[in-house]
Amino acid sequence: MEKKVYITRRARFNAAHKLWNPRWDEQKNQEIFGKCSNHNWHGHNYELHVTVKGSPNIDTGYCMDMKDLSDIIKEFIEEPLDHKNLNLDVPWMHGKLASTENLVIEIWNQLEDPILNYDCELHAIRLYETENNYVDYYGGQ
Amino acid sequence: MEKKVYITRRARFNAAHKLWNPRWDEQKNQEIFGKCSNHNWHGHNYELHVTVKGSPNIDTGYCMDMKDLSDIIKEFIEEPLDHKNLNLDVPWMHGKLASTENLVIEIWNQLEDPILNYDCELHAIRLYETENNYVDYYGGQ
Amino acid sequence: MEKKVYITRRARFNAAHKLWNPRWDEQKNQEIFGKCSNHNWHGHNYELHVTVKGSPNIDTGYCMDMKDLSDIIKEFIEEPLDHKNLNLDVPWMHGKLASTENLVIEIWNQLEDPILNYDCELHAIRLYETENNYVDYYGGQ
Amino acid sequence: MEKKVYITRRARFNAAHKLWNPRWDEQKNQEIFGKCSNHNWHGHNYELHVTVKGSPNIDTGYCMDMKDLSDIIKEFIEEPLDHKNLNLDVPWMHGKLASTENLVIEIWNQLEDPILNYDCELHAIRLYETENNYVDYYGGQ
Amino acid sequence: MEKKVYITRRARFNAAHKLWNPRWDEQKNQEIFGKCSNHNWHGHNYELHVTVKGSPNIDTGYCMDMKDLSDIIKEFIEEPLDHKNLNLDVPWMHGKLASTENLVIEIWNQLEDPILNYDCELHAIRLYETENNYVDYYGGQ
Amino acid sequence: MEKKVYITRRARFNAAHKLWNPRWDEQKNQEIFGKCSNHNWHGHNYELHVTVKGSPNIDTGYCMDMKDLSDIIKEFIEEPLDHKNLNLDVPWMHGKLASTENLVIEIWNQLEDPILNYDCELHAIRLYETENNYVDYYGGQ
Numbered sequence: 001m002e003k004k005v006y007i008t009r010r011a012r013f014n015a016a017h018k019l020w021n022p023r024w025d026e027q028k029n030q031e032i033f034g035k036c037s038n039h040n041w042h043g044h045n046y047e048l049h050v051t052v053k054g055s056p057n058i059d060t061g062y063c064m065d066m067k068d069l070s071d072i073i074k075e076f077i078e079e080p081l082d083h084k085n086l087n088l089d090v091p092w093m094h095g096k097l098a099s100t101e102n103l104v105i106e107i108w109n110q111l112e113d114p115i116l117n118y119d120c121e122l123h124a125i126r127l128y129e130t131e132n133n134y135v136d137y138y139g140g141q
Numbered sequence: 142m143e144k145k146v147y148i149t150r151r152a153r154f155n156a157a158h159k160l161w162n163p164r165w166d167e168q169k170n171q172e173i174f175g176k177c178s179n180h181n182w183h184g185h186n187y188e189l190h191v192t193v194k195g196s197p198n199i200d201t202g203y204c205m206d207m208k209d210l211s212d213i214i215k216e217f218i219e220e221p222l223d224h225k226n227l228n229l230d231v232p233w234m235h236g237k238l239a240s241t242e243n244l245v246i247e248i249w250n251q252l253e254d255p256i257l258n259y260d261c262e263l264h265a266i267r268l269y270e271t272e273n274n275y276v277d278y279y280g281g282q
Numbered sequence: 283m284e285k286k287v288y289i290t291r292r293a294r295f296n297a298a299h300k301l302w303n304p305r306w307d308e309q310k311n312q313e314i315f316g317k318c319s320n321h322n323w324h325g326h327n328y329e330l331h332v333t334v335k336g337s338p339n340i341d342t343g344y345c346m347d348m349k350d351l352s353d354i355i356k357e358f359i360e361e362p363l364d365h366k367n368l369n370l371d372v373p374w375m376h377g378k379l380a381s382t383e384n385l386v387i388e389i390w391n392q393l394e395d396p397i398l399n400y401d402c403e404l405h406a407i408r409l410y411e412t413e414n415n416y417v418d419y420y421g422g423q
Numbered sequence: 424m425e426k427k428v429y430i431t432r433r434a435r436f437n438a439a440h441k442l443w444n445p446r447w448d449e450q451k452n453q454e455i456f457g458k459c460s461n462h463n464w465h466g467h468n469y470e471l472h473v474t475v476k477g478s479p480n481i482d483t484g485y486c487m488d489m490k491d492l493s494d495i496i497k498e499f500i501e502e503p504l505d506h507k508n509l510n511l512d513v514p515w516m517h518g519k520l521a522s523t524e525n526l527v528i529e530i531w532n533q534l535e536d537p538i539l540n541y542d543c544e545l546h547a548i549r550l551y552e553t554e555n556n557y558v559d560y561y562g563g564q
Numbered sequence: 565m566e567k568k569v570y571i572t573r574r575a576r577f578n579a580a581h582k583l584w585n586p587r588w589d590e591q592k593n594q595e596i597f598g599k600c601s602n603h604n605w606h607g608h609n610y611e612l613h614v615t616v617k618g619s620p621n622i623d624t625g626y627c628m629d630m631k632d633l634s635d636i637i638k639e640f641i642e643e644p645l646d647h648k649n650l651n652l653d654v655p656w657m658h659g660k661l662a663s664t665e666n667l668v669i670e671i672w673n674q675l676e677d678p679i680l681n682y683d684c685e686l687h688a689i690r691l692y693e694t695e696n697n698y699v700d701y702y703g704g705q
Numbered sequence: 706m707e708k709k710v711y712i713t714r715r716a717r718f719n720a721a722h723k724l725w726n727p728r729w730d731e732q733k734n735q736e737i738f739g740k741c742s743n744h745n746w747h748g749h750n751y752e753l754h755v756t757v758k759g760s761p762n763i764d765t766g767y768c769m770d771m772k773d774l775s776d777i778i779k780e781f782i783e784e785p786l787d788h789k790n791l792n793l794d795v796p797w798m799h800g801k802l803a804s805t806e807n808l809v810i811e812i813w814n815q816l817e818d819p820i821l822n823y824d825c826e827l828h829a830i831r832l833y834e835t836e837n838n839y840v841d842y843y844g845g846q
Contacts, residue, residue: 001164005524006559013725014835016721016746023202034208040790041721043748045835051559059444060455066556067457076457085745099202101146130719133207136147136192155412157298157323162482173483175490181367182298184325226322240484242428256308271296271327274489277429277474287665288700303764314765316772333700338669341585342596343661348697349598381766383710415771418711418756437694439580439605463649464580466607468694508604553578553609569806570841613843623726624737625804631739660720 006123008051009069013082016043016096020087041085047128048077050111054120064118076110100129104137112139149192150210154223157184158239161228175238182226188269189218191252193263205259217251241270245278253280288405290333291351295364298325299380300307311355323367329410332393336357336402346400382411386419394421429546431474432492436505439466439545440521443510464508470551473534476523477543487541499533523552527560570687572615573633577646580607581662584651605649611692612641614675618684628682640674664693668701676703711828713756714774718787721748722803725792746790752833753782755816759825769823781815805834809842817844 018041019033029037036042050073054063080090086098092110096102104127115122128134159182170178179184180251189215195204221231227239233251237243245268256263269275300323301315311319318324332355336345362372368380374392378384386409397404410416441464442456452460459465475495477486503513509521515533519525527550538545551557575693582605583597593601601604614637618627644654650662656674667689679686692698734742739820742745755778759768785795789809791803797815801807809832820827835838 003528003560003563006561007524008557008559012835014747014749016748019202023200024707035788038788038790038794040793041748042719042788043721043746044719045750047223056522056524056528059446059520061442061520061525063524063558070555081736083740083743083747085743085747088745089743097200097202099197101148101197101204102202105144105197126445130717132151132211134149135204136149137144138147140144141487153412155324155326157325160484163480174467176365179365179367182323182325183296183365183367184323185296186327197490223407224317224320224323224324226320229322230320240479240480242430242486243484245428246426246479260403270404271294273433275431276486277431278426279429281426284661285669285701285704287668288702289665290698290700292696301766305764336605338665341587341661343583343663345665345699352696379766381761383712383761383768384766386710387708387761411725414715416713417768418713419708420711422708435694437606437608438605458647461647461649461653463652464605464607465578465647465649466580466605467578468609506599506602506606508606510600511604512602553576567810567842567845569809570843572839572841574837620806620810623728625724625802625807627806629844634837653774668809 002055003051004055006051006053007063007066007069008049009066009073011048011050011070011073011078012045013048013078013084014045015081015086016036016041017085017086018042019097019099021097036085041087044129046081047071048107048126049126049128051120051124051126052115052118052120053123054118057119059103064120065114068116068118072111072114074125084135089115100127100133100135108139122131143196145194145196146204147194148204148207148210148242149190150207150214151193152189152211152214152219152272154219154225155184155188156187156222156225156227157182158227159183160238160240162238163258163274172274174250182228185270187222189214189248190265190267190269191263192265193259193261194255194264195259198260200210205256205261210256213252213255217255218248239277240269244268249280284337286335286337287345288333288335288352289348290331291348291355291386293330293332293352293355294327295330295360295366296325296327297363297366297368298323300324301379301381303379310353322368323364326411328363330355330389331406331408332404333406333408334397334400334402335405336400339388339401346397346402350400351397354393354396358396359389382409382415382417385409387415390421392421425478427476427478428486428550429474429476430486430489430492431472432489432496434471434473434493434501436469436471436501436507437466438446438469438504438507438509439464439535441465441508442520443523444520463508466514467552469504471530472547472549472551473545473548474549475538475541475543475547477541480542487538487543491541492538495534495537498531499537523550523556526550531562536547565621567642568619569627570615570617571627571633571681572613573582573630575612575614575634575637575642577610577612577642577648579610579645579648580605581650583605583661583663585661588617605651608693610645612637612671613690613692614686615685615688616679616682616684617687620684621683626680628684632682633679634690636675636678641671642676655692664691664697664699667691672701672703679701707760709758709760710768711756711758712768712771712774713754714771714778716753716755716775716778716783718751718753718783718789719748720786720789720791721746722752722791723747724804725800726802746792749834751786753778753812754829754831754833755827756829756831757820757823757825758828759823762824769820773823774820777819779793779818781819782812805832805840806836808832809840813842813844 019036159175266278301318407419442459583600724741832841
């Protein structure tokens with residue numbers, strides 16, 4: 001039985017950030033990023049959906065134990081991001097603009113390898129910045 | 142860096158409509174559309190998700206500024222549809238049955254070109270008619 | 283055991299309406315009600331929460347069977363309001379402005395007596411017009 | 424007009440289950456499934472999204488009448504699963520581990536043929552076990 | 565500063581139950597409780613809101629540390645109820661009909677004393693059985 | 706007609722903050738506030754519900770125009786708080802711990818007077834910090 005299913009685990013983290021391009025002056029940052037460039041930061045309750053593709057195991061009925069997936073997300077994403085400043089506190093975001101687009105790509109990069117240990121592959125990352133804005137990434141070029 | 146991400150903006154509009162085929166008589170409309178054919182209209186809080194595909198810009202971290210996407214949706218969708226009658230008040234719905242299926246295709250047609258100005262392409266339209274019913278459209282034939 | 287609990291049943295109906303005061307001219311209606319006064323109507327997915335106060339019965343554990351409460355809401359509220367025009371199709375809204383405030387009071391008036399047959403009393407009506415606007419009513423003066 | 428749209432109907436059912444592999448002893452089941460293996464069962468409010476692909480009919484504007492889709496889901500899924508025990512009460516789950524992954528595949532198998540009668544095809548099944556866990560299935564190998 | 569605020573913590577647990585009165589025969593149970601009386605159980609994702617009343621402490625800004633409130637709910641409610649059978653596995657529900665009404669009263673009884681240790685008092689318990697049904701309890705007669 | 710209804714308007718703002726008592730040293734702050742005391746801030750999508758009590762006007766059916774209520778919330782709450790740092794950027798939060806409890810009281814203080822201009826009175830403020838935590842305040846001692 002090699003039927004492929006897609007399992008998704010939701011997680012959340014609360015973080016501060018600002019949108020600021022250090023190669024631009026104050027005026028240009030304000031012009032492009034508006035209130036998102038506030039020096040003193042602002043923040044969000046980010047909501048993350050991690051989707052993994054695999055086949056249900058004959059003995060467990062699991063594609064991958066949701067508890068294991070949850071533990072991986074906790075170790076690689078929640079620990080470094082929750083109650084943190086995305087611009088200052090996260091080594092793998094250094095030198096990158098803290099946009100949702102860039103964040104979702106880097107979250108993929110953190111999760112791709114740990115999930116390969118489970119006979120499954122990472123399929124999609126969805127990240128909600130607000131109830132009105134979210135970004136999906138499916139890896140690859 | 143040519144990685145493709147998919148950004149989604151949610152919007153809402155409140156509109157009246159009815160399902161009514163003018164080529165059919167009263168009885169046939171009632172038989173096919175039931176209470177949705179009520180002469181005096183009914184209405185919905187429609188929820189719209191517009192998904193755009195593109196690559197994050199190196200200087201902004203943006204695929205496309207969500208503010209620009211929101212402005213396009215306001216101009217081309219919310220202005221003509223919000224607090225309106227979908228059968229009577231919307232020129233580009235004239236002569237079409239005001240089903241969610243037809244509406245989602247016409248919303249695509251309104252948004253496709255304006256988004257092309259942004260180095261991005263429209264990828265998907267999702268439209269919720271109620272919490273239990275929604276329609277997705279990805280363009281093409 | 284005379285402990286009082288409050289049970290709530292959620293229901294939904296989709297209706298058209300407009301805000302229009304027939305004692306005012308066109309200009310005044312437009313000035314006060316803005317786009318809500320559109321001649322051709324608009325509409326909403328209304329969400330209703332009906333809260334009833336009573337004591338759990340020793341034999342059933344029920345304050346009032348949720349199925350009975352649901353049936354009462356269907357008969358007295360959903361039947362007359364769902365897929366209807368609140369200004370034209372609902373006898374008990376005739377002559378009243380179809381605001382959420384007035385609607386919630388009239389819904390109370392429809393439900394108060396039928397619930398008294400169940401050793402319970404109506405405690406509150408909450409009506410959501412959109413995800414951003416709702417009105418509560420607790421009866422009385 | 425052969426444009427393809429994807430319509431989705433949401434449904435819900437409340438059921439009991441446990442994760443238990445009869446080829447394993449008590450200790451092994453407890454080790455693999457943890458609290459999900461509780462002898463006395465636990466349960467969930469499952470939320471199901473059924474997505475059907477088709478073209479809007481020229482006369483109705485419908486891909487497939489949502490009422491028909493809802494009736495099919497009621498007959499083939501809600502009737503056999505709602506207020507039932509997934510391990511004991513559902514013939515087509517006998518001999519299978521009652522995981523969300525296996526459940527979503529079997530729900531597909533129940534729905535695939537009835538939908539073919541409507542000039543449409545089943546496209547996707549999404550099943551939420553909790554607000555944090557869900558599984559998607561698109562059929563095929 | 566003796567201003568009173570009401571803080572609420574949300575928690576969740578997944579449990580099996582049935583509605584069954586042992587003083588009644590099979591037929592009467594079926595007549596009163598319908599599908600909720602299924603011998604083989606069914607279940608729910610219960611959602612619990614615990615509201616505590618108190619004044620913000622001058623040094624912490626807290627009425628009561630949400631972490632402490634969360635720990636109390638985990639110890640006294642989630643541990644005994646999550647992934648359990650409400651009729652069989654919960655000593656303080658023995659001999660009581662496992663209705664939401666009775667459950668909410670017993671949850672109050674479990675939480676009232678532990679919260680008194682925090683210069684606060686339990687104010688309300690809300691328990692959602694489904695998205696359409698919930699019960700509130702404020703203690704007292 | 707002097708029936709009292711309670712109208713609620715929902716608003717949202719995204720802000721950074723930290724919990725930090727300047728009268729305590731680093732170690733004590735860490736001990737009491739844990740990860741919420743992170744020097745570099747974290748943030749939230751706050752969701753605000755403002756409830757106003759009044760009687761429906763005979764001419765408008767309104768207790769108070771939701772548009773006016775929305776404008777007041779924008780001017781007095783969203784403008785000063787959205788995309789801001791609650792500890793640094795908000796004059797009326799200076800010297801106060803940026804807890805949800807204190808924030809909800811100060812939001813009340815900002816809104817109470819402007820609403821009195823409308824033949825209505827402020828009844829309640831609810832503020833969600835996350836989907837699991839919220840605080841209500843009804844004014845008074």
